[in-house]
Amino acid sequence: MTESLVHPNFKLNGKAVSGDGLWEVAHRFIKEGQAYQESVGRFLLDWLSASAKIHVNTSGSTGKPKKIELLKNHMRNSALATGAFFNLKSGDTCLLCLSCDYIAGKMMLVRAMLLGLDVYIAEPTATPLQHIGYPQTFRFCAMVPLQVQASLDALERIETLIIGGASVSNALKKELLPKKTRCFETYGMTETITHVAIRELSEASRNPFRALPNVHFSLDDRECLVIDAPKIASNKIVTNDQVALVSDTEFLWLGRFDNVINSGGVKLFPEAIEEKLSTYLQDACIVAGIEDERLGQKLVLVMESDSTQKIDLDLFKEIKTLAPYERPKEIYYLPTFIRTKNGKIQREFTLQKAINNQ
Template sequence: MNNIFQLVYQQSIEQPFKAAIIYEEQHITYHELIDKVLILSAYFKSKGLTAGQRIALFAPNGPEYAIVLLSAAKLGLAVVPLPITLKGHALENAMKSIPVAATVAWSSVSQQLLGTGLAQPENLITLNRCVSKETLWGDVFESGLKDDDKTVDTTELPFILTMTSGSTGTPKPIILTQECKIKRAFDATINYYDLTQDEVVLVSTPLYHSLAQRGLLMPLMLGATSVILPKFNVAKWFNVIEKYRVSFLFAVSSQLDMLVDNIELAKDMSSLNCIVSSSAVLALDTKEKLVKQFDCQLHECYGASEVGVVTDFCLNSHSDKQGSVGKALPFVKLKIINEQHQLVGAGEVGQIMCQSKTEFAGYLKMPEKTKLAYDEQGYFATGDLGYLDEDGFLYYVGRNNDVISSGGINVYPQDIESTIKMHPDVADCVAFAYPDKQFGEVIKVVYTTQSDSLDVNELKKLCLHELTDYQQPRYFERVDSLAKSSLGKILRQSVKSLFGGKG
């Protein structure tokens, strides 16, 4: 199997002057991209970096991401992508949990790393402006010294190390090999959605997330074009699609919520063939608006960092299954088990377990945790709850540790949240367990609104009409905002901690 560098290098031979990357009016051809990759590879070699070593990458969205990833793929290095907003103890924990041989960083991060001794100038490249005596990104390419185009088999070596626990708690890095990333690009994306070299793929989520990395690397391996947005912006999203005739993209649910609410900004969307939503379940009203407003294939997928995409649901089909996240991909096996690890029947909620050819290579230096992540049959425990219907469609209910046990009855937050979001004035909400002497746990809901006029009694009446007795929230609290990740996904644990949640 060719590695990722070899796949992209082949495109530079076959179509050297085709645009590989478009970023802020800048068009980088395949020939120009590979030239920069070979220069950076030569620089890494001059610093003594060899296969198996690791590079920390703190970079905003831009072509630099592709150049670093492809250089690492060529040399067999592993990249640890991290947000440039990381600071303090979170930054220290991330750097100490995965020792690296070199770092490529934005100046704000470089300053912190040098100031705390977490990086040395000789092993640091700063992207935008020099902080001390480290190397500046632009100076690397002044030499023009290029590595040769030869490469060893690096497909089974660690390529991406992704943190699964975010910036809090003990980091649990998952290992993704090049082989894994190639399979996710081809089997779970290119082949599944019938993509071709004519695609123009938009990347609008932060590149330190695996979803955006696939949006960047997949078209380059295919020989298509990747368009990178510096940051998500509704108006710019619509403009870029029209300007560059974008045909395919991944989006997160929070982005799609904003897009359907600002559809008047859209002009010519006729180039779009397929939109794939990921990261969180779409609200039913958002799904309905998407189907109505976009004349293209619309998909929602469910997955996990460790195993990649597990299921896919086409919103344009199966109108009777709109609450589902779809069926297992052709190379995925699914099962639902209860707390005794026994299979449950159709319609019964349990933990989602899966087998996939796109699974990770384990948690870094955590063999016991890796082993415990699987059952005896080799199924990965996702930690998510859901159920399968009689037709094999999966329905996601929530995280295992989000379940509310009220009076001994399990209540699933998503059931509460989807009901409350039915109110047109509710912007977002989180339902969680709140301590109670009589029942152990009761339900509390914190919510944000579109205006200040919403009477909480309207929400109580809505819940009484739509939910059973044990699902009724005891407490409601309107808040100005809910903590969210850079992908717009609500940080449930932060919300629960801030507003008195249990567990």
Template sequence: MNRKFQGATFNNKYFTTEALIAYSEKELASGLLPEWELKIYRFLLTFFDDKEYVEQLSSGTTGIPKNFKLSKSAMIQSAQNTIEILGLKPEDNALLCLPIDYIAGKMMVVRALLAGFNLIWEEPSSAPLLQNYDTIDFCAMVPMQVYNSIENREVFKSIGTLIIGGSELRSDVKELIGGLSNTIYETYGMAETCSHIALRKISGHNRDESFKILPGISIFTDERNCLRISASYLENEVVTNDVVELIDDTRFVWKGRYDNLINSGGIKINPEQLEASISKIIGMECAVIGVADKKLGQKVVLFVESVQKLDTNDLELLIKDKLPGFHVPRKIVVVKQLPRNKSFKTDRLKLKELIDRKDI
């Protein structure tokens, strides 16, 4: 790789590039570290090798994961955009609590190499150990990690700047975030775009109603109203399956995934928007999918996450009172835990498998 890095600080220890490579090789050779941490050192060696690209798997949230090549120069430019927009500095402490397998985790490492801030990492989990750190200036999380962390508001407020991505935030959590003084952004992006290409401020004053693209990004829509993305650092245009409403050339509102749309009795229902509405009504995490139905084509099935037993009839009455008739789920299933993939996104494919097993 042509780009020369001066060095980086990881877990409070400064390394020159050469020392970091040697240290990574040493840790991998010893095999004493847990696998999640060894993966970080493998990525560092891959990023510093002579190849111009990094191989990356997509999340596989809506289908079989795809393997593709990401240009290292594109990753660097994306990281530089984030550093400049968020004002990240060498003296900052940043927390890596996401799996390095996915682009979000990899880009935290690349940002640290570029900005020179101190990157501390911990084993990825659904509940980051925020209480273990005096200061966290910058962190990236997925929504489930936020849900499990925000209850301890004093600890959560210690994060200076937080970016959240991967899936939709529950409306009640957004309301809690809105009242915090942290600088918190919801992000939009994917592996193919080297992490986020747009941000939406959701905390404090002057919150954003729509996503605003980063420098060097251009956006369009296709005939499905799905977002198309061009970037100065990407070789090809990225055509997404994300249905959006363009506000202008730099701002858009995300509506949901085109491939998740449910056609029930001729009415097109966006499951992500329906999930947001229902979670606000019932105050619990949930997921909505479409299931084949002879009469309607597809019927709406709601999964509610709860460790306690719930009366589905009570839930149905509560939802019926708040939603249009065609948005009311035809079936409600209570599960102790929604299936999620390694990046903590709801796994809709496994929900469909669960439906097959339950013969819903």
């Protein structure tokens, strides 16, 4: 059983490790390692166990975190699909710098074990590349946007980078385009065992997400994405993501159904507006709707900033990409947004805290 779960060429931090040797590594990480290594050790034991299932915690970015079951066979299929998409070969190096408490970190290990990669494990800080000495470079790595932003000066050490966990802002995208690193934004969730669709960051303003092999898309009656991926999920997955379907394997992401704002009868997608604003605003921001007698919901902007340098509302009239109804009517300031452990902004809590701080 262990042999089928671990490629014979698998390496950990540059050293060959057999399937049986992984048991020893896992126990050592749990007994002697730091917190992030303990997390790696616990997952290794889960992966090597006789159980056909893995229990995984969701991130909690869109609601209360919950524990779900995933089939190891589905995780295997997901890893193989990623390997095929990016042409990962046995012996390639990869960097694990995400927490193994969540699916993204777990799947980096699974890809390495199944494909025979040499995985280097770094503490999942904002600047993980600082923990891996030069001249080590990596064929493949996954990061969240906060890590990418803080690692811009060292990205040349990574050949292919996938970015997930939160949207890539226009400002970050502009900084990534001149880099030699090929950067891809991913779409997925815990239930889909990380990404099921990928788009390469390019000069194109809004290129669509493209499905991985054996994944197809449709819409429900809310115009939300439905994912049909029989190799990684037993049933179709109905999401709360509103999209514009380009084909059954491509879509443009518009925003979360539960975030949509109805202002004066006009449907507003906060994420799309935030993408436009990110070109002009340096600080992180979200837009949201608050109750308004005339409009039903009024569009407001929340800035991750103190209020010492306030923004004039007239600025939004100068942003040509913003339609009149997409211009915020009020601005709130909050020094620090409320985020999940993997960096996703918790919108509802952040908005409420910003309002209470005024």
